[in-house]
Amino acid sequence: MTANLTAPVARKPTTNAPSGPRRPPGRARVRAAVHSVLLAGLCLLVLVPFVWMISSSLKHDNQVFTVPTQWIPREFVWSNYADIWTQIPMLAYLRNSAFLAITISFLQVLTGSFAAYGFAKLRFPGRDWLFLAYLATIAVPWQAYMIPQYLIMEKLGLVNTHLSIILLQAFGAFGVFLMRQYYQSIPDELIEAARIDGLSEYRIWWRIMLPLSRPAIASLGLLTFVATWNDYMGPFIYFTSNELWTVQLGLRSFVGQYDAAYAMIMTGSVISVVPVVLVFLLGQRHFIQGIATSGLKG
Structure with a gap:
């Protein structure tokens, strides 16, 4: 009697890599950064009139329309x-x-x-x-x-x-x-x-x-x-x-x-x-x- 012996096949060890959140590619990250900068710039443009209004409320009348604009009053007129x-x-x-x-x-x-x-x-x-x-x-x-x-x-x-x-x-x-x-x-x-x-x-x-x-x-x-x-x-x-x-x-x-x-x-x-x-x-x-x-x- 002859026995058919088969050699065991060596299997490569499998490693379960942790499935974490995929990072966006570099181009997407740059695009998101550009959008954030643009939105921040638009917000600052919207807030400029309000900042000027608050600054002008703390000045004297002859200092409101000075050129160049004084964003921070030299003297705060809280009165x-x-x-x-x-x-x-x-x-x-x-x-x-x-x-x-x-x-x-x-x-x-x-x-x-x-x-x-x-x-x-x-x-x-x-x-x-x-x-x-x-x-x-x-x-x-x-x-x-x-x-x-x-x-x-x-x-x-x-x-x-x-x-x-x-x-x-x-x-x-x-x-x-x-x-x-x-x-x-x-x-x-x-x-x-x-x-x-x-x-x-x-x-x-x-x-x-x-x-x-x-x-x-x-x-x-x-x-x-x-x-x-x-x-x-x-x-x-x-x-x-x-x-x-x-x-x-x-x-x-x-x-x-x-x-x-x-x-x-x-x-x-x-x-x-x-x-x-x-x-x-x-x-x-x-x-x-x-x-x-x-x-x-x-």
Whole structure:
């Protein structure tokens, strides 16, 4: 008997290399670095006017427009931030601006979200054409209907009252568009299930749509707040009494017939920016989420 003996085959030892994250190639890293540098440069360009405004608020009037620009004042005039409260009723102006901005923002969110629910989740004849017609009003410049609006408010006796600005700005096509875009990302099956459970359209809007649309509400509220806070022409046209002036009109008080208190104007501008920055910092997470989802969905 012969036995077939086969020699064992020598196998190469296998080593399990650790599977770590792959490093991007050198070209991709260079591209990422270039993008970071460009973004940093753009951010610095955006911040240059704010830095100049803060620097000018700490100078004397004759030092604001010196050439070359003095980014760091030779003498910090901190008294500007104390004098502005006595030279003009700054607190009253801030109170008026806050009242108008908060009230109009609330009404814009209320009316915009309610109308957007009808355009997004209800079916009725001519819905899309009506929405397009309403959206087309954004393209009409305010100067085209500024005079008719003023004549209407004058006939109603609302000129020189806060109610005139509130009524004119409580409704807006942009707010309806923004909320509708977000509502379209909410599944229709959820609305149908609520209707089967017996909820009315008003309760669906209040109990389901509004809680689910917090990012869009934050976006619309912040955009409306900033636009109302910075509005100059509306209060300038409708407010003749100094007690009703907003902070934007109040800063105009520092511009005289032959000269202007530029340092005080910059001081008031810095103070007027603080509430807007605080509002944005409080709602920036919902604001960015709402803008992203409203722009990509629908």
